[in-house]
Amino acid sequence: MNHQLNHQEPKEKRVTAPAFAVPEWIDRKHWDAWHSCPKRKKATSEQKQMAVDKLAKWRAEGIDHAAALENAAIGGWQGLFKPDMPVTAGPGRGGxxxxxxxxxxxxxxxxxxxxxxxxxxxxxxxxx
Known part of the structure; x- marks a missing residue:
């Protein structure tokens, strides 16, 4: 009778998510600095991908995504915010x-x- 009470179903094996990779167009130094702040250290792969998606959208709109990431790293911010000044031209931007x-x-x-x-x-x- 005791053996029936203590019987546990075998646990399902956890499937690990694929490792998150930072896209090449993102400055790795700024990305790592941003994720070194206490509120970002525990970010999941899904949360990191959401941040990349936001940066990609801003990049496509001509917003200086690199400045947004740099500002977040310098300020120790948890989130990403559009920089004050949009960049329409500059080194590497064809102007x-x-x-x-x-x-x-x-x-x-x-x-x-x-x-x-x-x-x-x-x-x-x-x-x-």
Whole structure:
């Protein structure tokens, strides 16, 4: 009678997931630095793939995916966030280096044009 109570079904063998591989277009140094922060150390292969998918989407949209990953690594962030400045050209991107300050000023002028009265816009353009 005891042997019936203690009888256990054999456990199913666990199937291990294939090892996660970081794509070549991702800077491995930044990836490893990001995953060295405490909140990312336990990331599953599925979570890592989701991060790669997000970076791939941004890459296809022309968003500087490398800067997003670098910022996350430097800041010790758990997640990935779009960088402030989109990169439309630069080394390795088939264009000239983007001057971030000039891009920021252009963005500020465009934003100001939406709410600034026309007479003030004219003054700000002249530098008065």
């Amino acid at each position: 000239a280096q983007v001057n971030k300050q000039e891009a920021l000023e252009q963005r500020n002028r465009a934003a100001a044009a939406g709410w600034m009265p026309p007479e003030m816009r004219d003054q700000s353009v002249r530098g008065n």
